[in-house]
Amino acid sequence: MLKLFSLILILAAANVFADELQPSPSQTLMKMQQAMDLLNYHGTVAFLRNGKLNTLKYSHASIEGQNQERLITLNSPMHEVIRDADKVSCFFESTSRVVVDHRPSARSFLMDLPERMDGIEEYYDLAFSGEEQVALLTARVLDIKPKDAFRYARRIWVEKQQFLPLKIEVYDQNNKTIEQVVFTEMILEKSLPLVDVNASFPGREIQHIHDRMPMPFDQAGFELTQVPGGFNPQFYIQLNMSDADQPVEHLLLSDGFSSVSVYLEQKNEKMALGASSSGTVNSFSRLVDDYLLTVMGEVPPAAVKLIAEGVRLRSD
């Protein structure tokens, strides 16, 4: 009897310690960010965005701090996308076009994650809600719920051993799934090669887009007087766009999970004003003196409207 009691006691204690050894939600997010950066893995991913399903072969290679993501479509329109730290390269099979977009943001195609986890719980509640199998792997289900009406809720299925994300869902304010990314298979490798875009498409004319070099924030012709908490400037650039005589100003904000763009350009009589949406992206446009202001991002309509209504032109 004493032996049985001791055994139960030991098992209970082991269970308690096992629970304590599991990382907390914020630690899990940190580990996931590191795993996504450092590990070499590939698999098949289904992206469901704007009601459209795209299934792609995905691979992530990491060699001596250099990361590269590669996506190859399995269905038409056939194309391949390679993301390096400072550029996104795209090869379209049907037209044989190769486009290299030099852009400052070095985010993953799978999801945006905060660089630092401290302060994230000021705007989001993080909690585990169980364990599930995804792509035949055991995952802990991490719920990320916003504390205000200016961002969307998320749920991430994090693989238990390697802390890689197996499934990501984004929900609107009615709890409807508006975006889904799911690995149908994931394979971990010791190493994967980095692809050199220039060497991969010999003889093909490569179209480079270079007008996305970041500039100092104080060069922006506008300032933001009201921004939802946690959204910080990521970069400021000036872009050339069609039908625009002057460059279009672009400021990107992010709270780690969601990003919002602020565009300012000379007034265009043909542009429609007010709120509009496209899938997960909401936007709000209004005139500020002789300029057209548009705020858009993967945030609820209230967030883009709040930011847009607080934009003032700089007097200097």
Add this chain to the structure above:
Amino acid sequence: MIEELNQKISQLIDNDLDKEEALVLLKKMKQDPVLQAKLSRYETIGHAIKSDVFLSVDCDFAARVNQAIHKEPVYLLPKRKSVFNPNIRLSALAASVALLAVLVSQGFLSYSSSESLNKPSLLIASNTESEPLNSLAQASRPVIPSDRPLETKAGTVHSSVSRFAEYLQAHNSTRYIDGGFERQPYARIVSYSQE
């Protein structure tokens, strides 16, 4: 005589017999099981020649189907009672005609006095016509809200959609995933080619 009957049965199967002759033949066949069997054989041979498939059907197949149909119970649905009596129907008809007359007259009056009232519906029609243009950027087509200003004409919508697509492209590299960049309006490709 038999040869002639055989010929007519063959013509009946090929739909070459005129109506009167067909009726006479069918009456004869109704009383003569031998002729019925012959018709069945001819049909089977014709079907086998045309389709290379042989389907054997008993001579009394049609009779058995007919018998089965006769055995089916008859369902008598209760007759719906009319909600309105004839007097009420007449009154309702008269009231409807009167209402229609009032509405039509008011419609003509408002059309002549305030042309601007019809503008929104005309604009909706022009937007519908511009659908093929807008499909250029179908992956990122914004939902145009109903409270947009009246200048939301075909060109405006196209311009807005085009600019929206450019904003999206600059906003997030995930647009590359669905191949949306390739479907951008031609104007953008030209502007990049000029660099």
